[in-house]
Amino acid sequence: MSQSRVKPRAGAHDLPAGPSRRWSGRGGASRIDSMRPRSAVAMRVGFTAFVALFDAVAIVAAAVLATKIYHWLAYGYDAPAGRAVNLALLIAGLYIGPTLLRGAYRFHNVLIKDDYIRPLLEHWLLAFLAASVYAFVTKSGDEMSRGATALFFGGGGLTILAVRRWTAGLARKTLKSGAIFSRRAFLVGYESDLALFSERYKPWSLGMDIVGAAVLRGQETIEDDLRLAVASARIFRPDDVFILLPWRDQSAIDACVDAFMRIPASIHLGPERVLDKFADAAIDKIGPISSIRLVRRPLSPFEVLMKRAFDIVGATFALVLLSPLVLIVASAIKIDSRGPVFFRQRRYGFNQEPFHIFKFRSMNLMEDHAGVRQATRGDARVTRVGRFIRRTNIDELPQLINVLLGQMSLVGPRPHIMAHDHLFGRAIALAARRHNVRPGITGWAQVHGFRGELDSDEKLRGRIEHDLYYIDNWSPWLDVRILALTLFSSKAYRNAY
Numbered sequence: 001m002s003q004s005r006v007k008p009r010a011g012a013h014d015l016p017a018g019p020s021r022r023w024s025g026r027g028g029a030s031r032i033d034s035m036r037p038r039s040a041v042a043m044r045v046g047f048t049a050f051v052a053l054f055d056a057v058a059i060v061a062a063a064v065l066a067t068k069i070y071h072w073l074a075y076g077y078d079a080p081a082g083r084a085v086n087l088a089l090l091i092a093g094l095y096i097g098p099t100l101l102r103g104a105y106r107f108h109n110v111l112i113k114d115d116y117i118r119p120l121l122e123h124w125l126l127a128f129l130a131a132s133v134y135a136f137v138t139k140s141g142d143e144m145s146r147g148a149t150a151l152f153f154g155g156g157g158l159t160i161l162a163v164r165r166w167t168a169g170l171a172r173k174t175l176k177s178g179a180i181f182s183r184r185a186f187l188v189g190y191e192s193d194l195a196l197f198s199e200r201y202k203p204w205s206l207g208m209d210i211v212g213a214a215v216l217r218g219q220e221t222i223e224d225d226l227r228l229a230v231a232s233a234r235i236f237r238p239d240d241v242f243i244l245l246p247w248r249d250q251s252a253i254d255a256c257v258d259a260f261m262r263i264p265a266s267i268h269l270g271p272e273r274v275l276d277k278f279a280d281a282a283i284d285k286i287g288p289i290s291s292i293r294l295v296r297r298p299l300s301p302f303e304v305l306m307k308r309a310f311d312i313v314g315a316t317f318a319l320v321l322l323s324p325l326v327l328i329v330a331s332a333i334k335i336d337s338r339g340p341v342f343f344r345q346r347r348y349g350f351n352q353e354p355f356h357i358f359k360f361r362s363m364n365l366m367e368d369h370a371g372v373r374q375a376t377r378g379d380a381r382v383t384r385v386g387r388f389i390r391r392t393n394i395d396e397l398p399q400l401i402n403v404l405l406g407q408m409s410l411v412g413p414r415p416h417i418m419a420h421d422h423l424f425g426r427a428i429a430l431a432a433r434r435h436n437v438r439p440g441i442t443g444w445a446q447v448h449g450f451r452g453e454l455d456s457d458e459k460l461r462g463r464i465e466h467d468l469y470y471i472d473n474w475s476p477w478l479d480v481r482i483l484a485l486t487l488f489s490s491k492a493y494r495n496a497y
Contacts, residue, residue, distance in 0.1 A: 044106070047107050047110075048100075048106055051110055051167050055092070056089075058159050060085055061159075062088070062159040063087060063088030064088070065155070066155050067145075067152070069151065070147050070148040071145075071148065084152070087149070090131050090134065091128060094131060095127035098123055099123050104116075107171060108183065111206065111207045118473070121157055121475070124156065124157050124160060183207055183208050183239045184209050184240070185208045185239070185242060186211060186212045186213070186233050186240070187213040187214070188229055189214075189216060189243065189270065194215065197242070197270060198210075212232055212233060212238065214226075222252060226255060226256065226259040230259050230262060233263050234263065237264075239266065240266045240267075240268055241260045241266070243260070243267065244270035281294050298472075298474065307474075310479065311409050311410050312404065314410050315400045315403040316404070326397060329360055329394060329397075330360075332385045333361055333383075333385050333386075336384055337364060337383045337385070339364070342361060343360070343362070345417070347415035347418065347439070348435060349438060350437065350438045351436075352432070352435045355408075357407075357415060358399055358401050359399065360386075360395040360398060361383075362382055362385070362386025362390050363386055393442075396441050399441045400441070406438075407438070408439050408441060409437070409438040410440060410479065411440045411444075411470075412437050412443055413434040413435075413437070413445070413467035413471070414443050414445065414451070433468055434467045434471070437474070442482060442483065443466070443470060443482065444469060444470035445462070445464075447485035447492045448462075448466055449491040450463040450466055
């Protein structure tokens, strides 16, 4: 094989002392960077400890500040901070422990600033819940005022997000300055796979330094290629070796693993291209069975329990609070037109199990068949009262009963008419994923204006894409945000007729 050359990687000039962007062919590994001190591991561990300690200090400072601000505003005096510090230390331990175990303080994870809000806030919420249980069991809940605790909860959550944003910036600056050395990676594989890996993942942006690469020429020369590659890896002393071969090439992968087992480095089997379609793909292990989990369940058992508790509390509170409005609307419907107050229609729910959805009747007809037609602008079937309650979303209030029955959630993908579900499922393959969670009274699509008549492919795709975004990015905070937008955003009332 003649000498090969890999195109320079984009953005390499942003990092000092980065790898040169050349591989040499002939089955060997070329020197790409000068040796880095072996203190790199210790420095990364020190950075992890620094970030964890900084979080602890920030949590304690947030608790003290919340206590002093609350007492100064509510009572006009400066309260002692001893109890606040005790609470903050407890919560800091409960927050930092799981965060450490999840690896969120590791240098390369801090370096990546994307997608950190949800996991950090979830850990913060769990830490507060655990502290609340501890306070209940030990009867120590009176040691800090409820108002100061609530202010600490909100302010502390914002503080840890601000700290993570700052530490992510610090990680990038220290990496560029050379104060912290990046992970030393050695690549081995066919030339096309090495180039694709570099272009697709840009490992230098993840805190990796490609110190060497070995291009394999083929099965016939693999023993000679690997012998030279291992000798080069001993000189470069990488932290990680990435075997970048197609998974179908089992014999070549086995040969690479056997060869690099002699090197004191972590060995990784590079990602197959199919994994690019699944952002949350992860290694799963059940007893002796190892597998790659492409898609996780939409919600974990704990998340299901948390969401269900929120639904029960929210639906019960809403029914009690809105009971006078329900009586007024029911009376208006009876006076305005003949027929029942409530309208029941079959819809598909969780796991495509059918159920009867409740709504205030807003039409003269009670249609529930395959040929049912969606309401359109100026539809003659809509009554006078119906037009008002549809425009204001009041017709959906009886679905609080469906929520209490466990058939629906306060927030989730809106359930379509059954005939439309079949039609949409054929038109868009991923539409059926909407049934992987309970349907909702309101949803991410609705608060973005994707509701009402689906008279174009653009509207249909927009609704489904927003529903799938909700499923893949669910959090308690997203539910609260959607409920707030349902009440106060003008988009939530768009196309309602």
